[in-house]
Amino acid sequence: MANDNNPAARYGRGAVVLHWLIALAIAANYVLAWVSEDLPKEERMALMGNHKALGIAILLLTMLRIVWRLVHKAPPLVETLKAWEAALSRVTHAALYFVMLAVPLAGWGLHSSASQGKAVGMFGLFDFPAMPVGFDKPTVGMFHELHEVFATLMLVLMGLHVLAALKHQFLDKDGTLRRMVPWMP
Ligand code: HEM
Ligand code: HEM
Structure with missing residues (x-):
């Protein structure tokens, strides 16, 4: 069904920049975590240092993005969405925001408990303080479990999100992608 419902309905520049910057940073952080697994200890620690710093940057950028989203109105939904599609997209977007905070x-x-209160070095620029948590084994184990479970949930949600964006763009042809891609006609 080709239609041209409301081509002016696009996200603003701030939302678009934050969307793609954060998406790129999240993808890079999975790569860093996965690649570092197979490396000898010293190289693994170096890569994980970047993983942690990038992860904290993602946390801060996500907080900025949520404030931005509350202050700036999002464009109205694509008009041809069925009620269940509109509801599912709202739930998925909310869940994405949740894991974008919960994972980092x-x-x-995890870093704060396992390293016994060490700050997170931010690419040598400044130190991000440790979370005030206990250093005992159960606390470390809990954060480890949460980090893994939320990171897996995030992968599932991102998969659903990307498949939905592509389905709307190429099967429904309803112009969804250009809402977030400013150079698309
Ligand atoms: C790490 C990966 C990604 C995350 C965490 C993410 C997150 C989000 C979130 C939270 C929204 C909701 C914006 C709002 O209304 O507040 C959104 C919208 C959108 N995203 Fe993503 N995204 C990611 C990757 C992608 C990719 C790869 C694509 C393209 C294939 C994409 C296409 C879109 C589109 C088209 C919208 C606008 C949806 C609409 O309102 O119609 N995203 N994204
Ligand atoms: C959106 C941001 C983040 C993503 C997507 C992410 C993703 C991941 C993934 C997929 C793993 C491998 C999981 C496993 O099998 O153990 C991992 C491990 C790890 N992450 Fe993150 N992470 C993020 C942010 C952070 C932050 C902010 C920190 C600390 C400041 C951090 C610290 C760690 C540590 C210490 C491990 C190693 C766990 C182990 O020893 O197995 N991550 N992360």
Whole structure:
């Protein structure tokens, strides 16, 4: 069904920049975590240092993005969405925001408990303080479990999100992608 419902309905520049910057940073952080698994200890620690710093940057950018989203109105939904599609997209977007906070928060807790209160070095620029948590084994284990479970949930949600965006763009041809891609006609 080709239609041209409301081509002016696009996200603003701030929302678009934050969307793609954060998406790129999240993808890079999975790569860092996965690649570092197979490396000898020293190289693994170096890569994980970047994983942690990038993860904290994602946490801060997500907080900025949520404030931005509350202050700036999102464009109205594509008019041809069925009620269940509109509801599912709202739930998925809310769930994405949740894991975008929960994954780095759990990682921050994991680092803070496992390293016994060390700050997170932010690419040598400044130190991000440790989360005030206990250093006992159960606390470390809990944050580890949360970090893994939320990171897996995030992968599932991102998969659903990308498949939905592509389905709307190429099967429904309802112009969904250009809402978030400013250079698309
Ligand atoms: C790490 C990966 C990603 C995350 C965490 C993410 C997150 C989000 C969130 C939370 C929204 C809701 C915006 C709002 O209304 O507040 C959104 C919208 C959108 N995203 Fe993503 N996204 C990611 C990757 C992608 C990719 C790869 C695509 C393209 C294939 C994409 C296409 C879109 C589109 C088209 C919208 C607008 C949906 C609409 O309102 O019609 N996203 N994204
Ligand atoms: C959106 C941001 C983040 C994503 C997507 C992410 C994702 C991941 C993934 C997929 C793993 C491998 C999980 C496993 O099998 O153990 C991992 C491990 C880890 N992450 Fe993150 N992470 C993020 C943020 C953070 C932050 C902010 C920190 C700390 C400040 C952190 C600290 C760690 C640590 C210490 C591990 C190693 C766990 C182990 O020893 O197995 N992560 N992360």
